[in-house]
Amino acid sequence: MNREIVKGVYYVGVDDHHTVLFENLWALPHGVSYNSYLIVDDKIALIECVKEPWADEWIGNIREVVDPAKIDYIIMNHMEPDHTGALPHIAKLAENATMIYTPKASDMQKSFYDVRLREKTVTDLEELSLGKRTLKFLHTQFLHWPETMMTYDMQDHILFSCDAFGSFGALNGNHFDDEIDMRMVESESRRYLSVIITSYLKFIQQAIAKVTGLGIDLKMVAPSHGPVYRRDPTWIINRYSEWSSPDLEKGCTIIYGTMYGFTQRVAMTLKRELENLSVPVKIHNLSYSDMSKVVTDSLRAGVIAIGTPTYDAYPFPRVWAFVDEMEGKRFAKRPIGLFGTFGWGGGGVKRLKDKFEDLKFEVLEPTIDVHGRPTSQELEDCKRLAETIAAKVRL
Ligand SMILES: Cc1cc2nc3c(=O)[nH]c(=O)nc-3n(C[C@H](O)[C@H](O)[C@H](O)COP(=O)(O)O)c2cc1C
Ligand SMILES: [Fe+2]
Ligand SMILES: [Fe+2]
Structure with missing residues (x-):
């Protein structure tokens, strides 16, 4: 099922209640979500794909909103297969789409999938107009891989932050921070940060500085795992800042x-x-x-x-x-x-x-x-x- 998160922006991601270990290493007692978002404007942009076994459910969510053949852009913030495994499936339906990612992701895409849709690589802070909305891309190296970026919707002030600000835990229909037990989100997001992006704590601090440096009044943080923060988008940013701080407890x-x-x-x-x-x-x-x-x-x-x-x-x-x-x-x-x-x-x-x-x-x-x-x-x-x-x- 899709869900409109603000006018013209839809959550089309999926819950995974089956995988026992994330990366085949880390326990998932509450599952995990692979978030994907669809923006419908003069141009139609899909942000992130999902893990391969969830391709059918995800494409079903997209179809509820638009015919996949009408997708203009497939924006991939990160090439890890939990976000891109289903790319070959959507590529067969969205034949006119252009894939958008960083230059480093281009090589990875070819080596992982070799999907031959048109592609456009974007530089740090480059902008892309969809009609009424403009997106800005922020390169955020090593959050989680060297090719990773975030996508920022300048109209609705939504930061699609990818793995950063993410959390373990499936959503079960509660997509927002004001709908979910935040005690669970607190422990699952800290555990997620501590095992998934631990090696790169200083990059979290740098990314937070980059986002706050934009000087914007963020309305939503929409990561690629876990809830969307609309009641208080600064909550997760502050938690991440604290948990990646070099000061020990x-x-x-x-x-x-x-x-x-x-x-x-x-x-x-x-x-x-x-x-x-x-x-x-x-x-x-x-x-x-x-x-x-x-x-x-x-x-x-x-x-x-x-x-x-x-x-x-x-x-x-x-x-x-x-x-x-x-x-x-x-x-x-x-x-x-x-x-x-x-x-x-x-x-x-x-x-x-x-x-x-x-x-x-x-x-x-x-x-x-x-x-x-x-x-x-x-x-x-x-x-x-x-x-x-x-x-x-x-x-
Ligand atoms: C499978 C096994 C291998 C062991 N190998 C050694 C060893 O190589 N050298 C040694 O000094 N003690 C060895 N021990 C003895 C244990 O180190 C010792 O009994 C220890 O106090 C057990 O502590 P624990 O009660 O916390 O398990 C071994 C014990 C077991 C069960
Ligand atoms: Fe990742
Ligand atoms: Fe991920």
Whole structure:
């Protein structure tokens, strides 16, 4: 079903309640939406396509408004297949359309799909008249890929912001911020930002500066995932600004793996000692928390404390996987606390220490490496580590 969001602009996107993992990595407990918009003016412009399996439903939504053969422009802000997979399907129906995207997207389009419609590449801040409306294109490199842009409707002051300002969560007919539970949007948009565009936090800050630099009174932010913000378009911009800020939070996130509970005992003791010192703590057992939640809760933590049993002379595999995420997602440098337990030769904590020193993170003293069950000495060490962490968090 389509929905007119302002006169002449229609939401024609789809909900995905089937995909279990976004990018085959990140849990989607509430689904996700692939938003697409249709502007009907003297010229007809379609903004974004959808993921390939939803092509039929999406084309049905478009048909409710116009015959797809009448589409003049297919504007693609981003070439990732969640937004372009259905392009070959619409291309067969909209034979006279011109594809509009950045020069970098042109090469990607050819390599991904080789759709042979006419194309027009647009420069940063270039404008395109549709008749009564004019669109302006803002290049926003690395939000989410190098070729990405936003499209701004200068008449109705709508920013089609693509992945930026997006959120996980299907819409289920509630397309606007004033129709949806904003507590869910808050947690799902933060999780989305933290796992999808984390490596490029500084580009979020740059894009926000670019948008605010336009000096316009934005009426709507219409991203390509999640709700359209009309009650308060600044809400999501401010949240994104805060969540991508280089200033770390004054708290500690404890992340640990455990098979039989020895390492968990150290984790719990460290938590209690930190709380005794009034340090805000978040804690995740990597076997039970989804990695997206773990990344979200650690991305901006002032200190991260990581605990592992030794597993075949290495850290517990899920702990190693988290450290990989920290590296791949270019976590900002900050102090790291390390603890763990082992049965004979050990190696888990030592390898973590070597890895963080290689990555140039400060590893806090003491590192706690326990043979067997934690004794009163090691629990005393937790107190010392908590004091070191507390001193860092208060800086
Ligand atoms: C599959 C498996 C592999 C292990 N590999 C090692 C090892 O290579 N070196 C070692 O010192 N301990 C090893 N251990 C012992 C654990 O590191 C030790 O029992 C640890 O305290 C378990 O902590 P947990 O109770 O938090 O799981 C291994 C244990 C298991 C179950
Ligand atoms: Fe993307
Ligand atoms: Fe996307």
